[in-house]
Amino acid sequence: MSKGLLVFAYNNRAVDYIQQAAFLAKRAKEYLDLPLSIVTDDVKSAEKWKDLFDEIIFCRSSAMTAKTYNNGTMAKQKLVFRNDTRPKAYQLSPYEQTVLLDTDYIIADDVLKNCFDGPNDFMIYKDAYDLAGFRDYSEFKHISDVGVEFYWATCVYFNKCETNKTFFDLVQHVQTYWTHYRQIYRLETPVYRNDHIFSIAIHIMNGFKKGDFAAKMPGKLYYTTDKDILHKLDGDEFTLLLEKENRLGQYTLANFKGTSLHVMNKFSLAENIDV
Amino acid sequence: MDEKLSQALERSNYMTTLATQKRFLWEKYQDDLTYYSNGHEVAITESLITFCSTLLDRNRQDVILTDANNLPFFVEDLSEFLDNILDQYARASNEYYQSYNELKKSRSVEGLVNL
Numbered sequence: 226m227s228k229g230l231l232v233f234a235y236n237n238r239a240v241d242y243i244q245q246a247a248f249l250a251k252r253a254k255e256y257l258d259l260p261l262s263i264v265t266d267d268v269k270s271a272e273k274w275k276d277l278f279d280e281i282i283f284c285r286s287s288a289m290t291a292k293t294y295n296n297g298t299m300a301k302q303k304l305v306f307r308n309d310t311r312p313k314a315y316q317l318s319p320y321e322q323t324v325l326l327d328t329d330y331i332i333a334d335d336v337l338k339n340c341f342d343g344p345n346d347f348m349i350y351k352d353a354y355d356l357a358g359f360r361d362y363s364e365f366k367h368i369s370d371v372g373v374e375f376y377w378a379t380c381v382y383f384n385k386c387e388t389n390k391t392f393f394d395l396v397q398h399v400q401t402y403w404t405h406y407r408q409i410y411r412l413e414t415p416v417y418r419n420d421h422i423f424s425i426a427i428h429i430m431n432g433f434k435k436g437d438f439a440a441k442m443p444g445k446l447y448y449t450t451d452k453d454i455l456h457k458l459d460g461d462e463f464t465l466l467l468e469k470e471n472r473l474g475q476y477t478l479a480n481f482k483g484t485s486l487h488v489m490n491k492f493s494l495a496e497n498i499d500v
Numbered sequence: 501m502d503e504k505l506s507q508a509l510e511r512s513n514y515m516t517t518l519a520t521q522k523r524f525l526w527e528k529y530q531d532d533l534t535y536y537s538n539g540h541e542v543a544i545t546e547s548l549i550t551f552c553s554t555l556l557d558r559n560r561q562d563v564i565l566t567d568a569n570n571l572p573f574f575v576e577d578l579s580e581f582l583d584n585i586l587d588q589y590a591r592a593s594n595e596y597y598q599s600y601n602e603l604k605k606s607r608s609v610e611g612l613v614n615l
Contacts, residue, residue, distance in 0.1 A: 343539020344571060358523060440569040443541055444531060464613060467520065477513075479520045480613035484531060 226321035226384075228341050229279060230261040231314060232328050235286050235307035236270065240294065240491045243267060245328035247274035248498040252332040259324075259338075264310060264317055274500060280319050284310045290417055295451035296492040297466070299474050311378065311419045312400050315385070315393035325381040329494055333461035333485045336444035340382040345440035347389055348382040349423065351375070353446040356481060357453060359470045368421050369411045373428040376439060377446055378419035379487055392438075396426045448487035455493040463488075517609045525599050532592035535585050537575070540567035544585045544592075552582040 230253050234242035243265060250261035260279035265271050271281045288309035295301045310317075314325050322341050340348060351374060355362055365375050383389045399406050399422050407415070410425050430438040449455070449465060454476065457464040461483050466476035488494050533544045542548065542565060555563055556578055563575045575581045606612045 339536040339539055339541065341539070344573075345539070345569065354527070356520075356524075358520065437569075440571075441541075443536065443539075444534065445527075447527075462614075464615065469516075477516045477520055478609050478613050478615075479517060479524065481524055483528060 227319070228322045229259055229318075229320040230257075230324045230326055231264065231318050231320070232261065232326050233264045233284075233308070233311050233314075234271070234328050235265060235310075236267055237305045237307070239302065239304055241270075241495065242328045243270045243274070244500060245491070245494065245498065246271075247277045247500040249326065249328055249330065249332065250274070250277040250279075251500060256332045256335050257338055262319055264313075277500070282317055282319070284313065284317060286310050288417070292416065294491060296490060297454045297474075297476070298452050298468050300492075308417065308419055309400070312393060312396040312422065314381075315383065315390060318385075322384045323382070325378075325383070327379045327487065329489060329491060330380060330487050331458070331463070331485060331494075333463075334444075334483060336485065337380075337382075337442075339443040343443075345382070346384050346386050347392065347438065348440045348442045349427070350377045350380055350442050350446040351439070353377055353379075353448055353487075356447060356449045356465065356479065356486075357467045357470075357477075360450070360468075368424050369413055371411050373410065373424055374435065375420060376424045376427055378423045379448075380442060380446060381423070382442060388438075392426060392430055395429060396422055399425050399429075444485075446487060447481070447484060449489060451490040454490055455488050455497050458497040514607075514609050514612070517612045518603070521603055521612050522600075525596060525603065528599075529592055529596040532595065533589065535588055537573065537581070540565075540571065540573040541569075542567055544589050549582070549585060549589065552578060552585070556582060 232246045232249060234246040236242050246263045253259050253261045262280040262282060263271055263278050264282045264284045266285050268281055268283050271278060286307040286309055288307045290306045291303050292306040293301050294304050324337055324340055353365060368375050403417060406425055412421060427439045452468040454466040456466055463481040463486055465479045465481060467479050469475040469477055535542050535544050561578055563578050564572050565575060566572050
């Protein structure tokens with residue numbers, strides 16, 4: 226069966242998601258020996274790195290969501306964020322077995338290789354680990370105070386089967402009727418998030434309760450938020466400045482090694498990737 | 501700034517980074533104690549090692565275990581499985597021990613993060 230990684234990349238005026246995807250493709254080859262395909266609306270830009278991508282798949286985005294991008298605790302800007310095509314991952318993936326990733330997930334180990342041999346058709350992380358260690362992560366436990374369990378759409382494994390086709394059809398249905406589902410599931414934020422859409426669809430697949438449709442991905446999902454800064458990336462070694470609790474503009478210097486990491490600060494990530 | 505206060509702040513930064521690095525080492529150790537067998541994930545614990553060892557002592561050649569998703573899986577060659585998890589346990593513990601000792605020796609923030 227064909228295996229590979231799939232990412233969605235839609236640039237805005239300040240963040241080059243396609244470059245991040247190219248960097249991820251390079252690391253996917255190095256650490257996992259797996260190909261990576263990109264879905265984008267800017268094929269011309271993606272072709273700059275055509276040697277790194279297995280396939281460049283065109284898909285238009287119609288979203289124009291604005292989101293705040295932090296660069297540490299002292300700088301931020303509001304930018305367009307186009308994340309509405311990810312629910313089409315099942316139909317767009319060229320692989321029988323796919324790991325769907327965010328472009329800012331930095332592979333630094335081979336743990337994801339273990340997705341492909343196991344008995345699970347669909348895997349996703351429910352728990353994630355914040356490197357700063359003090360931040361309130363209740364928004365990542367449940368989608369709202371009275372909502373269902375939160376799942377991370379950052380890193381998802383699926384294979385092509387009828388059940389997963391149904392799941393992704395459901396994801397697209399929830400997306401289409403987002404205003405309705407947002408109210409039913411008591412989401413306070415109006416911002417569209419794939420994590421929320423996936424979480425709601427998983428809840429429905431489980432018969433509107435907790436269940437075992439979604440198995441746990443191998444290993445753990447570690448992350449740093451965009452209020453932290455990636456100072457240096459050298460192979461599998463991350464040097465980070467982690468936001469300090471109650472000390473605006475101050476950071477804790479830290480070194481994280483040998484494990485993949487979701488780096489949400491796109492600006493400091495751009496300064497550290499070489500493709 | 502008063503020199504004593506300056507030293508206290510420097511010490512405070514050192515202690516914060518030290519605590520963070522200790523936490524990361526512990527997490528890494530836990531990750532390194534994760535064993536994968538045909539896509540099944542199991543945590544290598546002292547009790548798993550003892551359990552497998554006991555079964556082998558009683559001449560059992562195979563075993564059924566449960567993985568991180570509570571799914572059962574069949575270990576056909578228990579002896580080989582025990583060797584593998586023992587090796588991995590020893591490697592992970594040794595690395596944790598060495599890294600922790602290196603950390604203890606570092607006397608500056610820069611030293612703690614290999615800068």
